[in-house]
Amino acid sequence: MSSQAMIEVVGLGKSFATPGGTIDVLHGVDLKIAAGERVAVIGTSGAGKTTLMHILGGLDRPTTGDVKFEGKSLFSLRGAELDAFRNQTIGFVFQFHQLLQEFSALENVAMPLMIGGMKKNDATDKAAVILEEVGLGHRLSHKPGALSGGEQQRVAVARALVRGPQILLADEPTGNLDSVTSAEIVALLNQMHQTRGLTMIIVTHNNELAGSLDRVLRIDDGRLVGDNLN
Ligand SMILES: Nc1ncnc2c1ncn2[C@@H]1O[C@H](COP(=O)(O)OP(=O)(O)O)[C@@H](O)[C@H]1O
Ligand SMILES: [Mg+2]
Secondary structure, eight states: OOSSOSEEEEEEEEEEEETTEEEEEEEEEEEEEOTTOEEEEEOOTTSSHHHHHHHHTTSSOOSEEEEEETTEEGGGSOHHHHHHHHHHHEEEEOSSOOOOTTSOHHHHHHHHHHHTTOOHHHHHHHHHHHHHHTTOTTOTTOOGGGSOHHHHHHHHHHHHHTTOOSEEEEESTTTTSOHHHHHHHHHHHHHHHHHHOOEEEEEOSOHHHHHHSSEEEEEETTEEEEEEEO
16 A cells, blocks of 8 residues: 555445434444555444545544545535545445436446536547447437346446546445345456546445455444455
């Protein structure tokens, strides 16, 4: 691991206020991840994995602690700065792809580029190139509802990576897929890692996926209880 971690998590805690009282979901998580590392996050349902991913990606704020990217503190950024940093640096893939149903595959992938200020024609051209790369060059004008689960996840991977982030965060990306389709998505993610040198953090219950990565973190009851190299 290089002397400066790509991602450093320091004393991360997260509590939620609920009508029944405060729930402490993460308890002082410390973690360093090197550039280009592929990390699996495993643990039982309710352990805090999604909460951790949302904070790592700047989608939610921690109650205590911080996340640093190349030494830069994420949560010292203000709203608009945080949004801009996140959009450039981090791509997300979720279990349920969260594609926009009324838009085509091409439009879904072009959207983050247009939000980033790119002209529609350029964004569309670039989206078509990455959809080709994920094996969907023949499905550009299909809407999500007309695609298989695996194809929808390929679109989600293309959308996550179209702006060229250094980091990919995926929360149970194969959780909704059969085993054959899961294996194809695992292969795609590893291909994207190889061609782009991505740092990847992937929450999974899929042993094949966890075993194909470099390192496995185990979360239990909001604590990091295991950290093993494969
Ligand atoms: N917004 C929220 N408000 C209250 N409790 C939450 C919220 N988000 C998550 N939790 C609780 O935090 C715990 C961990 O949830 P989560 O991070 O989704 O776990 P995992 O992804 O490991 O299944 C659960 O008990 C969940 O109910
Ligand atoms: Mg979860």
